[in-house]
Amino acid sequence: MKKPNYISGLIIIIIAGFFYSLTFNFPKLENQLIGAEFMPRVYSVMLIILGSILLIQTFRNKEESDEQENTMKYSIGAMLFVILYVVVIPYIGFYISTFLLVLGLLLFSKVKNKILLITIPVGTSLFIFVFFQILLKVSIPMGTLFS
Amino acid sequence: MDLLLEGLTGVFQLNVLLILLMGIIAGITIGSLPGLTATMGVALILPVTFGMEPVTGILLLIGVYFGAVYGGSITAILINTPGTPSSAATAIDGYAMSKKGLAHKALTVSTVSSAIGGILSVIVLIFIAPQLATFALKFSAPETFALAVFGISIISSIAGKSMVKGLIAGFIGLLIATIGIDPIGGFPRFTFDNVNLSSGINLIPVMIGLFAASEAFRAMGSIFSTRKLTIVVEKVKLKWIEFKILIGTILRSGAIGTFIGMIPGAGGDIAAFVAYNEAKRFSKNKDGFGKGEMKGVAAPEAANNGVTGGAMIPLLTLGIPGDAVTAVLLGALMVQGIQPGPMLFENNGPIVYTLFVGMLVANLMILIVGLFGIRLFTKILLVPTTVLTPIILVLCVVGAYSLGNNYFDVLVMLISGIAGYFLMRYGFPASPIILGIILGPLMESNFRRALVMSQGSFDIFITRPITVVLLILAVITLFSPLLTRKVKKPTTEGES
Amino acid sequence: MKKFLSAVTLSVLALTIGGCGASSGASSDDASNFPEKSIEIIVPAAAGGGTDATARALANEAEDVFGQSIGVLNKTGGSGSVGMSEGANAKADGYKVTMVFVELTMFKHLGLSPLTYDQFKPIGMINFDPAALTVAADAPYDTLEEFIAYAKDHPGEVSVGNSGTGSIWHIAAASLEKAAGIKVNHVPHEGAAPAVTALVGGHIDAVTVSPAEVKTQLEAGNVKTLAVMADTRSDIIPDVPTFAEAGVEINPTGTWRGLTVPKDTPDDVVAKLEEGFMKAAEDEDFAEFMKTNGLGIELKSSEEFEAYMKQNEQDFGEIIGELGLN
Numbered sequence: 001m002k003k004p005n006y007i008s009g010l011i012i013i014i015i016a017g018f019f020y021s022l023t024f025n026f027p028k029l030e031n032q033l034i035g036a037e038f039m040p041r042v043y044s045v046m047l048i049i050l051g052s053i054l055l056i057q058t059f060r061n062k063e064e065s066d067e068q069e070n071t072m073k074y075s076i077g078a079m080l081f082v083i084l085y086v087v088v089i090p091y092i093g094f095y096i097s098t099f100l101l102v103l104g105l106l107l108f109s110k111v112k113n114k115i116l117l118i119t120i121p122v123g124t125s126l127f128i129f130v131f132f133q134i135l136l137k138v139s140i141p142m143g144t145l146f147s
Numbered sequence: 148m149d150l151l152l153e154g155l156t157g158v159f160q161l162n163v164l165l166i167l168l169m170g171i172i173a174g175i176t177i178g179s180l181p182g183l184t185a186t187m188g189v190a191l192i193l194p195v196t197f198g199m200e201p202v203t204g205i206l207l208l209i210g211v212y213f214g215a216v217y218g219g220s221i222t223a224i225l226i227n228t229p230g231t232p233s234s235a236a237t238a239i240d241g242y243a244m245s246k247k248g249l250a251h252k253a254l255t256v257s258t259v260s261s262a263i264g265g266i267l268s269v270i271v272l273i274f275i276a277p278q279l280a281t282f283a284l285k286f287s288a289p290e291t292f293a294l295a296v297f298g299i300s301i302i303s304s305i306a307g308k309s310m311v312k313g314l315i316a317g318f319i320g321l322l323i324a325t326i327g328i329d330p331i332g333g334f335p336r337f338t339f340d341n342v343n344l345s346s347g348i349n350l351i352p353v354m355i356g357l358f359a360a361s362e363a364f365r366a367m368g369s370i371f372s373t374r375k376l377t378i379v380v381e382k383v384k385l386k387w388i389e390f391k392i393l394i395g396t397i398l399r400s401g402a403i404g405t406f407i408g409m410i411p412g413a414g415g416d417i418a419a420f421v422a423y424n425e426a427k428r429f430s431k432n433k434d435g436f437g438k439g440e441m442k443g444v445a446a447p448e449a450a451n452n453g454v455t456g457g458a459m460i461p462l463l464t465l466g467i468p469g470d471a472v473t474a475v476l477l478g479a480l481m482v483q484g485i486q487p488g489p490m491l492f493e494n495n496g497p498i499v500y501t502l503f504v505g506m507l508v509a510n511l512m513i514l515i516v517g518l519f520g521i522r523l524f525t526k527i528l529l530v531p532t533t534v535l536t537p538i539i540l541v542l543c544v545v546g547a548y549s550l551g552n553n554y555f556d557v558l559v560m561l562i563s564g565i566a567g568y569f570l571m572r573y574g575f576p577a578s579p580i581i582l583g584i585i586l587g588p589l590m591e592s593n594f595r596r597a598l599v600m601s602q603g604s605f606d607i608f609i610t611r612p613i614t615v616v617l618l619i620l621a622v623i624t625l626f627s628p629l630l631t632r633k634v635k636k637p638t639t640e641g642e643s
Numbered sequence: 644m645k646k647f648l649s650a651v652t653l654s655v656l657a658l659t660i661g662g663c664g665a666s667s668g669a670s671s672d673d674a675s676n677f678p679e680k681s682i683e684i685i686v687p688a689a690a691g692g693g694t695d696a697t698a699r700a701l702a703n704e705a706e707d708v709f710g711q712s713i714g715v716l717n718k719t720g721g722s723g724s725v726g727m728s729e730g731a732n733a734k735a736d737g738y739k740v741t742m743v744f745v746e747l748t749m750f751k752h753l754g755l756s757p758l759t760y761d762q763f764k765p766i767g768m769i770n771f772d773p774a775a776l777t778v779a780a781d782a783p784y785d786t787l788e789e790f791i792a793y794a795k796d797h798p799g800e801v802s803v804g805n806s807g808t809g810s811i812w813h814i815a816a817a818s819l820e821k822a823a824g825i826k827v828n829h830v831p832h833e834g835a836a837p838a839v840t841a842l843v844g845g846h847i848d849a850v851t852v853s854p855a856e857v858k859t860q861l862e863a864g865n866v867k868t869l870a871v872m873a874d875t876r877s878d879i880i881p882d883v884p885t886f887a888e889a890g891v892e893i894n895p896t897g898t899w900r901g902l903t904v905p906k907d908t909p910d911d912v913v914a915k916l917e918e919g920f921m922k923a924a925e926d927e928d929f930a931e932f933m934k935t936n937g938l939g940i941e942l943k944s945s946e947e948f949e950a951y952m953k954q955n956e957q958d959f960g961e962i963i964g965e966l967g968l969n
Contacts, residue, residue, distance in 0.1 A: 004573040012315060019322060019337065027334055033603050036329040036336055039591045043322040050315045057311060071368030072572070078367035079565050082360075082540055086561055089544075090554070098541050105537035109370045116534065124538050128545055136183070136191060138549040139716050190690035194699065287846035328722070328755070331831055333808030333968055335755065342721040342728065342756050411840050412833070466859035467840045471689075474836065478696065482935050488863040551689065551719035592833065599830050600802060600846065 005058040009051045016047035081105055093143025095125045150500040151273075157501030158508055163203055167505060170207040171512045174214020175520075179222045179230040181355045182546020185215035186471040193479055201483035202498060206505040208479055212472055213265060213455050213509045216415060217517065220257040220448050225250055225527050226539065228359035232350060233415030233451035235581045236423045238358060239305065240436060240443025247439050248381045250525050255385040256393065256441050257448040258517030263394075264401035264449030265510035268456025271405050272463075273503050277489075280464040283409045288597035289607050291412055293617035295590035298417050299582065300625035301424040307437055307576040310629065316575045320583020323348050330592035331599065343555040350584050352547040352556040356563025357570075357577040360543045364568040366536045380525045389441065396426045396442045397449040404450035408457020411469040415451035416585050420578075422450030424624060452513075456506065463487050463499065674911035677737060681712040684902070685733075685741045687726025690717050693855075693938060697770055697900055698742045700932045705923035722746055724756035731762040735905040737912035740766065744900045745811050748956040752963040753809045760952040763903035766916045768943035768951065769924050770933070772853035773873035773897035774815030775883065777866050779842060782849075787870040787889035790849075794825040802828040804838035804847040809968050812838075815851040815872060815896045817962050822886070822893040842866060853898060854879040855937025872896045879937055894958055899941070901948050917945050 023037040023044070085101040102121040111117060132138040158164070170192070177188035188211045196204030219234035224241035237257065244253035271279070286294075299317070306313020326337045327347025338344040400422035407418040426446035427436045436443050461467040466488035468474035480487055485495050492499055527535070547560035567577060601607035608614055684702055688694040695717060702713040718726035723746050730741025743763065750756040776787065784790040794801045805813040808831045820827055827849075832838040835852040842850050843865045850857065854877045860866045861880065870889045871877050886893045902920055904913060923929065924942055933940050943951055 008573055008575070012319075016322070022337060026329075026336065027332075034595055034598055036332045036334045039587075039594075040322065040325045040336065043318050043325065047315065047318045047322065050311055050318065054311050054315065071371050073368075074371045075364040075368035075568060078364050078536075078540075079568070082544075082561060082564075085540075086544065086557055094545075102537040102541060105367070105540070106533065109367065109533040109536075111533050120534055120537070124541050128541065132545055132549055136549065137714070138545070139552055139714075140545075141548075141554075187690065190695075284840070284844035287841060287844060329808075330833065331808060333753065333831075342724050345721045345724070345755055346719075411837060461840075465843065466863065467843070468836055474692075478936065481937070482932075484935070486859065486862065488859045489865075490863060552716055553718060553720050553725060555720065555725075596830060596832070599828065602799075602828065 002058055005054060009054040009058070012051040012054075013048050016044040016051065020044040020048070077108060078105065081108065089141055089143070091143050091145050093145070094140045095129065096143070098125050098128065150496055151504065153497050154500035154502075154504035157202060157497070158206075158504045163206060163505070164508070166199075166203050167206045167210045167509055168512055168516075170210020171214040171509060171516055174211040174216075175218035175221070175513075175516065177211065178215030178218025180546060181222065181228050181230055181359050181542060182351060182548075182550055183215075184231050184351065184550075185212050185233075186475060187550075188212070188215045189472055189475045189479075193475060196479060197482060201485060202501050202505070204483060205476075205479060205485075205502060206509070208476060209502070209506060210509050210512075212476070213452065213506070213513060214516075216451050216455055217258070217261040217265075217448075217513050219451075220261065220444075221254065221524050223358075224253045224257060224444070225524060226359070226535070227362045228539065229354065231415075232354055232581070232585065233419055233454070234447070235354060235358070235416060235578060236305075236419040236447035237444055237451075239423070239578055240438075240440050243437065243439035244441070244444065245528070249383055249439065250380050250528055251521060252383045252385055252441070253444050254521045254524060255518065256444045258514060258521070259385070259390070260393070260397045260400070260445040260449040261452040261517070262510045262514035263397050264404055265452035265455055265513065266507060267398065267401035267449075268405040268408065268453040269459075269503065269506045269510065270456075271402075272456040272459050272506075276460045276464050279409055280460050283411065283461050283469075284465070285613060286410050288593040288600060289611055289614045290617065291410070292590055292593035292597055293608070293614040293621070294407075294410065294413060294417075295586045295593060297617050297621040297624065298421060298586045299590060300621040301420050302579045302582055303625050303628045304424050304427055305420070305437070305576065305578050305582070306628070307574075309574055312575045313579050316570070316577070317579035317583045320580035321587040322583075323353070323580070324584045324587030325591070330588060331595040343553070347588070348559060348584070349550065349556055350581070351550055352560035353563045353584060354581055355543050355547055356560040356565075357567035357580060359539055360560060360564025361567030361571055361577070363536045363539045363543070364564065365571065366532050370532055370536075380528050393441060393445045396429070396445050399425060399429070400446040400449035401453040404453020405457035405460075407450070408454030409460040409469065411461060411467060412589060414458070414470045415454040416581075417589075418450040418454045419447035420582055422446040428624075428627070452510070459506075463491055464489065466491075674737075674909060674915060677912050677915050678709050678711045680738065681714060682709065682738050682740060683714045683716055685726050685730045685739060686715055686717050687719065687723035687730070687742070688717065688744075689719050693936070694742060694744055694900055696936055697933070697938060700929055701769060701920065701923055704926045704929045705920055708919045708923050722750075722755060724750055724758050728756070728758055730903065731758065731905055733905050735907035735909075737904055737908050737916055739904070740916065741903050742900060743903050745898045745955065748952055749809065749811070749814075749959050749963065751956075752960045753968055760949075760956060762906055764906055764908050764913055765945045765948040765952070766902040766904060766913060767921055767924075767945055768899055768901035768941065768948040769920075770901075770938055771873075771897055771899045771941035772855060772939045773871045773877060773895060774812060774851045775854045775857065775868045775871040775877070775880070776819065776849060776851055777839075777842065777857045777861070777868045778849045779845060780865055780867050782867070784869070785867070787884075787886065787891060790869055791823045791825055791891070794823070794827060798826045799828055801825075801849065802830050802847040804830045804832055804841050804850045806835040806838055806852060807831050807833065809963065809966075811896070811898050812851050813966075814959060814962050817966055818872070818893055818896050819851065819891075821962070821965070822891050839866075853937075854883075855939075858937050878934070878939060899951075901943070913945060 023040050026037040089097050099121045102124050133140045177183045189208050192211050219230035220237045223229040223234040223238040227242040229235045229238050241253045302317035328335050335345050403422045404418040407413050423446045426442045458469050458473045462473045468477045547556045597607050684698050686698045698715050706713050733739035750758050784793050803816045835856040838850045841847045868883045870886045873895045
């Protein structure tokens with residue numbers, strides 16, 4: 001866990017520093033002792049301190065073995081699927097993209113059963129249609145491609 | 148007492164009981180799905196009740212409300228996806244129990260605790276509501292600020308393995324909560340000229356992302372793991388002797404929930420975390436928390452259902468809605484010609500007592516529906532990960548979207564999900580982030596409102612007894628885990 | 644089995660595509676048949692609030708008038724500016740109606756959104772609720788005059804709760820300061836209900852929110868309302884004088900809700916919508932619903948509504964400038 005700790009500690013310090021610097025653009029009202037900038041500054045300073053403690057702790061500790069098995073590339077693969085899904089919904093509509101996402105993820109995780117490959121994507125879309133669109137009257141996006 | 152008997156006859160009619168049952172089942176369904184909250188469920192069912200008899204209509208809404216608060220725990224326990232923010236604390240130990248094969252037992256504990264917590268709060272409501280309401284009114288900005296600080300101090304006890312990482316997570320949540328219009332000055336902070344950011348980051352999409360989506364991403368990876376980890380569902384029942392150990396925690400947490408529920412502005416999410424913290428404080432087995440401790444499930448569930456009766460106290464006795472759900476209920480009561488407030492008990496005595504009895508019955512129904520439903524709920528775990536994961540990811544997207552039909556919430560959910568995956572992967576816990584987002588705005592706005600009221604004098608925080616007591620509690624809560632860790636450190640180091 | 648499944652798949656696809664086809668097919672410019680399909684009202688507020696309730700009740704009545712179904716879509720975010728922006732940028736065919744409220748004339752001044760009222764074409768105003776100065780029941784003043792005298796003796800000490808900095812009730816309190824020549828301590832809350840709670844708890848001295856929002860506490864005898872900021876007395880509290888009657892000249896200030904369509908909507912379509920929605924708003928059931936919810940009905944035609952929003956925007960611009968919030 002040494003390397004990830006260094007990286008996350010640094011990222012936290014950088015982000016907190018960025019938020020801290022933005023607070024100087026906030027207007028300062030004369031009659032307010034504690035203004036809009038006060039709490040964000042407290043939080044970002046605390047994050048900078050805690051991030052530094054994390055770096056120091058990691059530096060002092062002995063190497064710990066990372067027991068987790070590395071399946072991260074598959075998780076990142078799933079993330080890419082969902083990112084693509086969220087990007088295309090406004091264009092091709094919710095139902096077609098959902099069908100494609102679920103089918104895609106099933107194939108990605110090497111499901112071979114043909115019945116599952118059809119029933120799950122269709123069933124998911126149908127469930128959303130009945131439960132969210134009909135019963136709860138959520139306005140499910142239909143996509144600009146068709147309007 | 149006569150009025151209570153009258154209430155009994157009002158409720159024990161087949162059509163009333165059936166409608167209440169329908170409300171409970173609808174509520175459990177809505178509550179268990181991420182993105183659909185108790186408030187939304189009640190608001191959606193509201194128009195249906197306009198055509199009903201006053202008692203039937205209100206009881207339908209109460210069924211949905213109580214059911215949704217309970218329902219959130221089911222998915223929290225089974226798939227680490229709290230259906231509502233009130234169940235975020237339940238996910239910590241509930242999901243840990245599921246991973247150990249104890250899903251059946253965890254659901255039993257949550258069902259029993261929910262029902263007892265709810266019943267306790269209704270009893271309090273029936274007998275000492277007016278006295279408590281007067282006390283609740285004493286809560287002004289400094290008291291609410293102190294309560295929020297106390298809540299935030301809990302971060303140290305839900306930090307998990309690494310205290311530093313837990314605190315970092317908490318402060319990330321607090322910093323996220325400052326995005327949007329500054330609650331006192333009206334100045335937009337960190338909005339980067341984006342209109343969607345001006346009302347702040349919505350808690351629920353973040354919660355769906357951090358818990359459900361990140362867990363789904365992890366599960367997609369685990370499918371390819373060479374070390375297969377299959378979750379078994381052992382039908383381990385809750386033993387009577389275990390229940391006897393839990394009952395103290397349940398009653399204490401129910402009382403905490405009732406108390407926090409009646410304070411305007413504080414709701415089930417805060418109550419659940421506070422009860423979790425107190426359960427851990429009183430427990431001899433502090434290290435078991437976070438690893439599947441039954442008390443860690445019982446406490447938040449008894450507390451969030453305890454909130455339901457507590458929130459009714461200011462609503463019915465003063466006509467003051469403490470949160471969004473009770474605000475909708477207030478509207479429903481007024482449409483039915485029932486005006487909540489001090490005159491309610493004189494003007495509408497019979498109806499009020501019928502509602503009270505209905506609330507008790509609603510909690511009993513949760514117990515019955517819940518216990519019968521457990522076998523059905525746990526079936527989710529039999530669904531292979533390969534099939535369940537894509538469906539959860541779709542539900543995350545729809546749930547986030549259906550909150551306000553706003554696509555921005557979907558993006559927030561997705562970013563939280565991806566960030567959440569990496570945070571969990573490298574040992575940063577999710578619950579402190581949620582706690583920070585819930586309590587950050589409450590703390591800051593009341594802190595600064597108190598200073599506006601006192602015209603800049605800090606004396607307001609040290610001259611009011613409730614404020615002082617809560618602030619002292621906060622300091623103790625924050626530092627006690629730090630101290631116990633310090634004391635224990637030499638021994639653990641010696642062992643490793 | 645497989646055949647059945649593929650049939651289901653096809654029908655889902657057909658539903659999806661068909662559902663969209665319907666919305667694109669009917670876009671004739673001829674207004675005589677308007678409306679030919681369902682109308683949607685965008686409500687830029689969450690389900691369950693006053694704005695949502697008004698929209699749903701009105702939609703219910705208007706369905707009978709138009710003979711078409713009317714859907715309500717809650718679109719939250721950005722204090723209402725997200726939903727309103729979507730409404731302003733929707734297709735200008737009259738099928739997407741937006742419920743706007745008083746904040747629309749304040750966004751620009753508060754620097755929250757560049758959105759302004761002139762990006763819409765008004766259909767009409769439906770509801771108006773004035774600000775009402777309400778104090779604790781045991782306060783040492785019983786009339787507006789006594790309140791002002793007290794505030795003059797204790798400059799900056801009387802705390803007046805509002806529903807948020809830059810909210811309409813904050814503006815109302817600031818108008819009161821200006822009209823009466825007094826100085827008060829503004830205490831912002833997250834909405835009107837928490838402010839009223841603080842007043843009942845004795846933590847602040849007064850609130851400037853609508854009569855509906857204090858009605859419960861008024862009936863319970865916990866608070867007393869001194870005057871309302873309107874030209875006429877409120878139906879909810881007819882015993883309370885207006886500011887003018889109590890001797891203080893002030894612009895009527897309060898929250899309002901109305902319906903609009905995008906700027907480029909054809910005039911004959913707007914005229915049809917105006918006629919239909921005004922008729923719906925005059926219905927007895929609607930009046931009854933609004934009354935039980937404590938919401939005031941005040942109808943303004945498309946033209947009047949436009950002039951009113953313009954006036955509001957000017958007035959609020961001045962006050963917001965003086966408060967230093969812009």
